[in-house]
Amino acid sequence: MASYSVNDRAVQHARRLIDARQYVLESDWGAAQPRAADENGFLESHDWDDYAAWHLGLTDGAKENTKARYAFVYGDFRRVHRTGLIACHYRAAEWRHKAVELAAHDLLQHLDATSG
Numbered sequence: 612m613a614s615y616s617v618n619d620r621a622v623q624h625a626r627r628l629i630d631a632r633q634y635v636l637e638s639d640w641g642a643a644q645p646r647a648a649d650e651n652g653f654l655e656s657h658d659w660d661d662y663a664a665w666h667l668g669l670t671d672g673a674k675e676n677t678k679a680r681y682a683f684v685y686g687d688f689r690r691v692h693r694t695g696l697i698a699c700h701y702r703a704a705e706w707r708h709k710a711v712e713l714a715a716h717d718l719l720q721h722l723d724a725t726s727g
Contacts, residue, residue, distance in 0.1 A: 640694035
């Protein structure tokens with residue numbers, strides 16, 4: 612099983628987006644989450660640092676600047692999705708990636724406190 616570390620820059624990016632009210636509170640994450648074509652389109656006009664900022668996890672041992680390096684996407688490359696954070700939290704908890712689970716949990720609490 613892969614192991615992950617928390618992408619602190621992504622956590623900071625998500626907090627900034629939440630503070631700027633750039634979020635979606637209700638969405639169908641299965642429909643809203645980025646697909647491979649969305650990721651490729653984003654990478655055509657953005658660099659790998661921008662891409663990484665949308666992923667709470669860094670795959671340990673994976674090469675930099677590859678999609679395999681980044682895991683636990685939480686938004687649609689424009690806004691944070693509450694359901695995306697829930698999915699990150701759930702998936703990290705399910706596979707016992709505790710640090711990512713706690714990062715997603717903290718962001719979810721921050722989003723809920725911010726959105727009222």
